[in-house]
Amino acid sequence: MSNSYCPKNYSGDSYGMVILRTAFAQSYNTPAIRLFEKTGVETSFKYLDAFDFRKVSKKDHHTSSAIDGFEYGMSPLELTNAYTSFHDGNYQPARAITKVTDQEGKVLYKWKDRSKEIWNKRTVAKMRQLLNETTLSGTARKAYFPTDYVGGKTGTTNDVKDMWFVGLTANYTTGVWMVRDKPSNLQSIYSHSPHLLIWKDISQTAE
Structure with missing residues (x-):
């Protein structure tokens, strides 16, 4: 150090x-x-x-x-986008609107994003093991539910003004960020892990 x-x-x-x-x-x-x-x-x-x-x-x-x-x-979206690369090693940013068509179906606009390989298969496999372990025995245990795959990573600022969790299932990547409008300490609710429970609810519903 x-x-x-x-x-x-x-x-x-x-x-x-x-x-x-x-x-x-x-x-x-x-x-x-x-x-x-x-x-x-x-x-x-x-x-x-x-x-x-x-x-x-x-x-x-x-x-x-x-x-x-x-x-x-x-940003929460940027970080969640990055975590999608731990599905198969490829990265492509999320888009709320992927294309715009007219009433006949003619495409007026479409994003031209192409996925790019970031990680090789060996790196992805190791990262998925680490992310999964975090939900099995680590700081994200409350996010776990039985399904094909669950993995993720928690994050907390020193003064507990922010609580983060970005996690993956077999099909989805979801990020949850908790903070007050006027940032202040969240220690009073920290032990309840609301960010993990919100993520779990979203992910179980999506699955």
Whole structure:
């Protein structure tokens, strides 16, 4: 860890040596920082180039970005779009309206997006294992329900003003972000995991 930056885990505890699967599932901060530093800041950010994160800039190229220390960060839609790449390795942004036709069915406008391969099959398989483990034994256990596949990742700001969950089923990717209109601490409802329950309700209905 760099001399000028020394993050702690959310609980304040130290866990010693842990395997990556456990660190990911339990959202431990310190292993994420170590992995980020081992990979390298510039190499790590190179992986984000394909995802159209409009507000990610050079100003974010620092160690704390490993645990979401971005200046502006990503929108819920941008982040959810990126997670779709963990279905099969391909990325294509979501569109609320895919095309416009006239009353005869003639296409007046259609998006020309083409999916692009981001991850190889080996990387996708490993990520799906990690995401699945988070819903089985980690911070997203309340999001789990029996189906072909469930996986995802939680996120919480230091002062619990934001609660995130982006998750996948076999067919859908859904993101939930909880915050007050005037940002303030959500600790009073944190233990109830409303973001996970909302995601689970949406996903079960969709399935």
